[in-house]
Amino acid sequence: MSKAIVKQKKKIRWKKVIPVYLMLLPAMIYFLINNYLPMYGITIAFRKLDYKLGILRSPFNGLENFKFLFASGNLGPILRNTILYNLVFMVIGTVLPITVAILFNEIRNKWAKKTYQTMILVPHLMSMVIVSYLVFAFLSADTGFINKSIIEPLTGNTISFYQEKKYWPFILTFVHQWKGIGFSMVLYLSTILGISIEYYEAAKVDGATKWQQIRHVTLPLLKPTVITMLILSISKICMSDFGLFYQVPKNSGTLYSVTQTIDTYVYNALMNQNNIAMSSAASVLQAIVGFILIIAANAFIRKTSKENAIF
Incomplete structure (x- = not known):
């Protein structure tokens, strides 16, 4: 039974x-x-690819394809750009979305809340090609809004943004945050909405102000989500948004020292050589570094705050 x-x-x-x-x-x-079937192509990184023979029958050449990255004298600057941009994106991309999510949570008018959410999410849904044309419409020396409507009427001159390196760290950071803040904000807002209202009611009973409620209730309960997002971001610290660093600055050669990252360098270097094996080697190297970093970051979190570790 x-x-x-x-x-x-x-x-x-x-x-x-x-x-x-x-x-x-x-x-x-x-x-x-x-994501999984393409892993079959990882072997390309260790072979001298011959299209006639195919992937598996192409001769094995060990680590030969990895040499072009280290042999280049540009490795230092492109590695610096890749890592520094990602660090800046991580910091701003954590503080700004959390701030916006908290502000959104305080909006009581449902119509206004939905309208603002839609407006802030629209850039995330745009392709980087469209974003690059929008940026060009603002920055163009001849017809750009900033030059024609602001700089030229005030100074009588124009700025050739696509020839001036000093502006681009700020431009790229702004564009990245403008495009990505909506998605990150939704993640943090969903966490905030999942916080039990009882915590806030208890804080009110104790006489907590709105700022004190945010500081002692909202932010501590956001900690697991923040840590998870940071660990995932750390794993991509040697990768970059190809569209952001290639499409937005229009691949301008004069801007390479501040806009070129590992991904754009590999693309530009291999466009002339047409060597897929070398580009595959660069991707494998990025994946290995990312894997090591995510394991190290998670191990650190496990020691300091075990309950917030991913695994």
Whole structure:
């Protein structure tokens, strides 16, 4: 009798779980096709690729494809650009979305809240090509809004932004935050909305002001989400948004010293050589560094705050 009851309970449990697995199926298929099957191509990084022979029959050449990155005299500047930009993006990309999410949470007018959320999310849905044209419309020396409507009427001169390096660290940082803040804000806002209202009511009873509620209730409960996002960002510290650093500055040669990252350097260097194996080697190197960093970051978090570690 007991066995029959156990079997019945298992059937009921499976009936509840099956719809959830069916909902996961499209995402699993997507990741299988786009993230896991392409791993087969990792072997390209260790071969002298011959299109006639194919991937597996192409001769093995060890670490030869990795040499071009280290042999270049530009490795220092491009590595510096890649890491420093990512560090700046991590700091601003954490503080700004949290601030905006907290402000959004204080909006009580539902219509206004939905309108502002839509407005701040729209840039995230744009392709970087469209963003690059919008930036050009503002910065163009001949027809740009900033030159024609602000700088020229005030000074009588124009600024050739696409020839001036000093402006681009700020331009790229602004564009990156403008485009990405909406998505990050939604993540933090969803965490804030999940905080039990009882915490805030208890704080009010104790006489806490709105700022004190944010400081002692909201921010501490946001900590796990912040740590998770930072760990994931650290894993990508040697990678960059190709569209941001290639499309937005229009691949201007005079800006390379402040806009070129590992991804754009590899693309520009290999466009002339048409060597897929070398570009694959660069991607493998980035993935290895990212893997090491995420393990190290998680180990550090595990020692300092075990409950917030990812694994």
